[in-house]
Amino acid sequence: MPAIDTSGTFTLGDRAVKRLGYGAMQLAGPGVFGPPKDRDAALAVLREAVASGVNHIDTSDFYGPHVTNQLIREALAPYPDDLVIVTKIGARRGKDGSWLPAVSPEELTQAVHDNLRNLHLDVLDVVNLRAMFAAHGPVEGSIEAPLTALAELQRKGLVRHIGLSNVTPTQIAEGRRIARIVCVQNHYNLAHRTDDGLIDDLARDGIAYVPFFPLGGFHPLQSATLSGVAARLGATPMQVALAWLLRRASNLLLIPGTSSVVHLRENLTATQLHLPDHELAVLDGIAASTENAATIDSGPKPA
Numbered sequence: 453m454p455a456i457d458t459s460g461t462f463t464l465g466d467r468a469v470k471r472l473g474y475g476a477m478q479l480a481g482p483g484v485f486g487p488p489k490d491r492d493a494a495l496a497v498l499r500e501a502v503a504s505g506v507n508h509i510d511t512s513d514f515y516g517p518h519v520t521n522q523l524i525r526e527a528l529a530p531y532p533d534d535l536v537i538v539t540k541i542g543a544r545r546g547k548d549g550s551w552l553p554a555v556s557p558e559e560l561t562q563a564v565h566d567n568l569r570n571l572h573l574d575v576l577d578v579v580n581l582r583a584m585f586a587a588h589g590p591v592e593g594s595i596e597a598p599l600t601a602l603a604e605l606q607r608k609g610l611v612r613h614i615g616l617s618n619v620t621p622t623q624i625a626e627g628r629r630i631a632r633i634v635c636v637q638n639h640y641n642l643a644h645r646t647d648d649g650l651i652d653d654l655a656r657d658g659i660a661y662v663p664f665f666p667l668g669g670f671h672p673l674q675s676a677t678l679s680g681v682a683a684r685l686g687a688t689p690m691q692v693a694l695a696w697l698l699r700r701a702s703n704l705l706l707i708p709g710t711s712s713v714v715h716l717r718e719n720l721t722a723t724q725l726h727l728p729d730h731e732l733a734v735l736d737g738i739a740a741s742t743e744n745a746a747t748i749d750s751g752p753k754p755a
């Protein structure tokens with residue numbers, strides 16, 4: 453059995469995907485802007501992921517912009533039947549690489565067509581509406597208008613399933629009155645656990661929760677506690693961070709990002725790491741410790 457099969461699957465929309473997937477954002481250039489430094493290396497990461505059994509890839513046409521989708525297409529099309537590509541819309545990039553809201557019906561329609569063209573697909577499996585009230589975290593505000601526009605694109609057959617990203621529980625409740633929401637993609641990891649209650653609520657309703665920055669994002673997790681657990685288990689800190697997420701709840705689907713085949717291989721074998729209960733308790737203490745949480749929280753960029 454391939455390593456990543458050991459942690460099982462969860463239904464995303466109407467298809468079962470493996471709980472460990474891949475996030476493509478790191479494949480674009482510095483600041484997720486422009487082309488990668490090493491295009492062949494980026495293509496190799498994508499091919500290795502799928503060859504290793506990954507069947508869930510997270511992307512957006514505003515990574516680059518267009519760059520990661522074009523890499524995915526070049527590396528993987530024609531796509532394996534079981535591959536689920538999840539994209540997101542709701543933002544655009546300024547000329548300086550800034551992240552700007554793009555939520556008018558025209559911008560959302562354009563974004564769906566950009567994703568379809570650059571991924572070379574007739575229909576997008578899952579599209580997350582990325583709330584942009586604030587760049588760095590969920591902020592209250594109605595998502596009715598953009599979600600209604602996205603639901604209309606779904607009705608036209610361009611989108612199979614809809615998810616939400618960077619949202620509050622109130623926005624998710626509002627969203628579920630407008631469309632069927634199959635996943636929520638928010639910032640969450642060992643050290644950043646604001647969504648603990650939300651994850652449990654979504655699990656009860658069979659909705660996938662896809663943590664972004666699972667390894668800490670632009671500033672990967674660093675903690676003496678995490679390193680200590682990793683050393684005792686003969687694993688790396690990143691493997692422990694992923695194994696902890698896999699244990700946290702069965703509706704968590706992981707999309708760790710990397711631009712390195714070596715890191716990808718390391719991350720995918722996290723499925724085989726057993727976390728004993730006493731080490732789990734030690735890891736749970738990381739977020740509880742203000743001092744640690746302050747030093748290992750993730751980076752400033754949205755996406």
Ligand SMILES: NC(=O)c1ccc[n+]([C@@H]2O[C@H](COP(=O)([O-])OP(=O)(O)OC[C@H]3O[C@@H](n4cnc5c(N)ncnc54)[C@H](OP(=O)(O)O)[C@@H]3O)[C@@H](O)[C@H]2O)c1
Pocket residue numbers: 474475476477478510511540582617618637638663664665666667668669670671672690691707708709710711712714715716718719754755
């Ligand atoms: N919805 C949203 O607003 C949003 C926001 C951010 C991200 N996302 C999605 O979530 C995915 C994951 O987030 P992310 O990529 O930003 O952050 P991440 O997965 O938490 O961490 C990626 C960082 O960790 C490093 N890394 C990965 N594996 C490693 C390993 N084994 N050892 C050491 N360092 C390692 C990577 O560097 P190397 O390249 O050197 O490995 C990169 O700097 C993204 O790809 C994107 O698809 C969504």
